[in-house]
Amino acid sequence: MPANLMKLLYVSHVDTVVRMMLPHLDGARAAGFTVDVACHITRHGDDVRAHADRVWDLPFRRGPLHPANLAALQQLTRLIRQEEYDIVHAHTPSGGILGRLAATQARRSDGLPLRVYTAHGFHFHKHGSFLTNPLFRTIETIAGQNWSDAVLVINREDYETALERDVVPEERLFHTRGVGVSVEAFDRAKVPQFMTAGVRSEIGAFDDTEVITFVGEMIPRKRHPDALEAFAKVHYHYPNTRLVFAGDGVLMEKYRVQAIDLRIANAVKFLGFRRDIPAILSATDIFLFPSAQEGLPCSIQEALCMEVPVVASDVRGNNDLLDPSCGRLVPLGDTEAMAKAVEELIRGGAELRRSLGQAGREKMVQEYNRERCVQEWLDIYRHLLEERGLPLPESAPLGTS
Numbered sequence: 001m002p003a004n005l006m007k008l009l010y011v012s013h014v015d016t017v018v019r020m021m022l023p024h025l026d027g028a029r030a031a032g033f034t035v036d037v038a039c040h041i042t043r044h045g046d047d048v049r050a051h052a053d054r055v056w057d058l059p060f061r062r063g064p065l066h067p068a069n070l071a072a073l074q075q076l077t078r079l080i081r082q083e084e085y086d087i088v089h090a091h092t093p094s095g096g097i098l099g100r101l102a103a104t105q106a107r108r109s110d111g112l113p114l115r116v117y118t119a120h121g122f123h124f125h126k127h128g129s130f131l132t133n134p135l136f137r138t139i140e141t142i143a144g145q146n147w148s149d150a151v152l153v154i155n156r157e158d159y160e161t162a163l164e165r166d167v168v169p170e171e172r173l174f175h176t177r178g179v180g181v182s183v184e185a186f187d188r189a190k191v192p193q194f195m196t197a198g199v200r201s202e203i204g205a206f207d208d209t210e211v212i213t214f215v216g217e218m219i220p221r222k223r224h225p226d227a228l229e230a231f232a233k234v235h236y237h238y239p240n241t242r243l244v245f246a247g248d249g250v251l252m253e254k255y256r257v258q259a260i261d262l263r264i265a266n267a268v269k270f271l272g273f274r275r276d277i278p279a280i281l282s283a284t285d286i287f288l289f290p291s292a293q294e295g296l297p298c299s300i301q302e303a304l305c306m307e308v309p310v311v312a313s314d315v316r317g318n319n320d321l322l323d324p325s326c327g328r329l330v331p332l333g334d335t336e337a338m339a340k341a342v343e344e345l346i347r348g349g350a351e352l353r354r355s356l357g358q359a360g361r362e363k364m365v366q367e368y369n370r371e372r373c374v375q376e377w378l379d380i381y382r383h384l385l386e387e388r389g390l391p392l393p394e395s396a397p398l399g400t401s
Helices: 015-019 022-030 045-049 068-083 093-105 132-146 156-164 193-202 224-237 252-261 277-282 298-305 335-347 349-367 370-387
Strands: 006-011 033-039 054-057 087-091 114-119 150-153 173-175 211-215 242-246 268-272 286-289 310-313 327-330
Touching (some): 015 022, 015 045, 022 033, 022 370, 068 093, 087 093, 087 370, 093 114, 114 132, 114 370, 150 370, 156 173, 193 277, 211 224, 211 277, 211 298, 224 242, 224 252, 224 286, 252 268, 277 298, 286 335, 298 310, 298 349, 310 335, 335 349
Parallel strands (some): 006 087, 087 114, 114 150, 150 173, 211 286, 242 268, 286 310, 310 327
């Protein structure tokens, strides 16, 4: 390893989140950093290892107060001291708190490592509980004021709230476009017709069938029951429609029962975890996303990039991405409004959906393309280093080790 490379550590509670940021790892390595990752490894370990110099499997858990996180904090602090990282970039609530605290505990006399945190949606928000909002805001304020050199937020609401509530000092707060979307990978023109036809055949969709798709983990905040209730209303008027769920989770069987109770089971397809999301989206006419809590959802970005119009709940993150030119926003939990928005896009026909889809892709290409988002993070790293009079990394070939 060349001695002139600066050392960057990505921290997340789970590899699922790191997998979304693999191009960021590549970009940082190309810009002259060695890049390590510390996270809990599940199904994406091989993907992460292919884009990092080293990967450390630590016992992180999703809940910040989970007992296993104490051991993870101790291991992470030792790791940061041992490896002498220059920047620690933390992600997710658990990874964000533990990563910044460990980096603070391991800080050297030269002021390193720099402590960077990307908030992929604060856990306090307009639709949050009046009980949990104060708790999460207090935790983020302690971390933002005391353990952070930079906090990156990825939507307007979080940026404005962080300023209004003094969660993070203004000079340490950065509004970014998140992880971005690969406009090359999510390109309808690059999906072979036989793959599109294969997905439509798998879900029982014919030429006159409108396919409505929801991609997301089956957890409460994604509000799959709202999608089922709205689809039941749509299906009553348009019996040829199909609702497709791509994603898995412990609630899948509960949702299968709900589909049976709503008498739409034959029209609802549960695909589970899939790696062929571009093919699924190429077979989709309308994307549905009723989630209650988001940062800046990759699934909406991917749908828009694939020229699929979106109907989504009017919540933080969703409303950063959608406007009338490319989709429809409806009040959170209003399944009647959701159904009506979907029916509008069905009645409007393929031409309306094509127009909305093309506008959505143009927006993603211009504003949220992955290269632009990677560069935003690199510019922030360089700003932090320059601000402290520290040397910038010297560019190195991608994959140097």
